[in-house]
Amino acid sequence: MGTCGFSGKGGRKNYYSTFTAVEVQETFYRPVSTDTLQRWRDEAPSNFEFTVKAFQGITHPASSPTWKRARGLKPTPNHGFFKPSREVLEGWELTRSEAQALGASVIVFQTPPSFGSSEENVLNIDAFFTKIDRGSLILGWEPRGKWYSHTELLEQVLRRHNLVHVVDPFRHMSLVDSKVQYFRLHGIGRGEVNYSYKYTDEDLARLLSTIDSLSASKVYVFFNNIHMFEDALRFKKMVEKK
Template sequence: MEVVVGTCGFSGKGGRRNYYNSFRGVEVQETFYRPVPLETLRRWRSEAPEGFEFTLKAFQGITHPASSPTWRRAKGIKPTENHGFFRPTREVFEGWEYTRSAAQALDASVVVFQTPPSFGPTEENVSNVDTFFSKIDRGSLTLGWEPRGEWLNRPELLEGIFKKHHLIHVVDPFRRMPLVESKVQYFRLHGIGRGEVNYSYKYTEEDLLRLLSIIESLSASKVYVFFNNIQMFQDALRFKELLERR
């Protein structure tokens, strides 16, 4: 089994160069908040060492409505009622075309969609998800979805969607396990305790050993493990070192 460890976004002191020297994978966050110029993404790809892996978070125009506070970081982009919730609109599909181009610029193989808790399993939203993933051209990309909110109380519905559209169930393994088996699994770690996220949490040695045990129990051939807490650089580095000692 191959395990790729890193963080959600470039983290730590010393910028990208230090990050490249510390890890062999990163989940790019900038593409979620705004369309980063493809020239910039190609530069990141060219400066990264051979074998380094990029994954990326899909542009929020696909998943997050205009009311989402995440748009405050969009730097001049004004969302409309046609954005978000996988709506079958020109704006949403344009968001996908940018995301796919960004993945190509980074030579990324995995794209992650994260939906806000306000995106619930209504009949309309289920239809939107089905239409979106049926219509887009994903090429050779592996797509993952991290649902939140009321979706988590509808495991049978979610499992059906994941299987129908060949999606990875992106999860925090300290809170739940993927509903579907896959050759590739994708973990995003948001801290333990206090609801769905606890960014201030620092993982203990016991936590990291438990994470290792969870990964070793999987039948996947590849697992991405990206930390997403305040101490993410240090915690990811500790887990990487633990893996290397096994």
């Protein structure tokens, strides 16, 4: 368990001593140098786990506001939506190399609500995950938007490409009963994300009960809200107490 991105006072050193894992966010917005990633790996405890959020050039089109944080990178019409383009495949190779530098075994693809369940998008997904070399990596996908109005199709795509269904368990549960479950918590209420939300003790107890009910051998829990460090720490203490 941990947070989406390093958070809390005291920097990475304090984070490493508090949590057992982090979902690296920097890799989504822009390339991160191998030296930086290896330094993070070297300074972390040996049993600390990194997961990687895939580069936005794979999933997000040039119109996405997330590109504003790309620090000078210029998106093209060939970026995003798993398009069968050189740019998207280069984004995959970048993400895979970053995961390797961190010793990460899990990569998460998060698609925007604008990436709907159209025939073209399904064909793009099929082409992308068929073509790439994932090796032993565990790949997860967090769909947003209208995919949940087409759960049968969503489940088919997840199973076809052996993808972990990344979900916020307060909104959806995984459609695939896989050995690995991956939760990203974005706050409760107000659509798909409510970053200002602070989880109550009752919320966290419900989360723990949900995890206890799973047959998975490994569950990742990453908080992604304004109060994520405090909420994750409270949840950690709740788990340890139990």
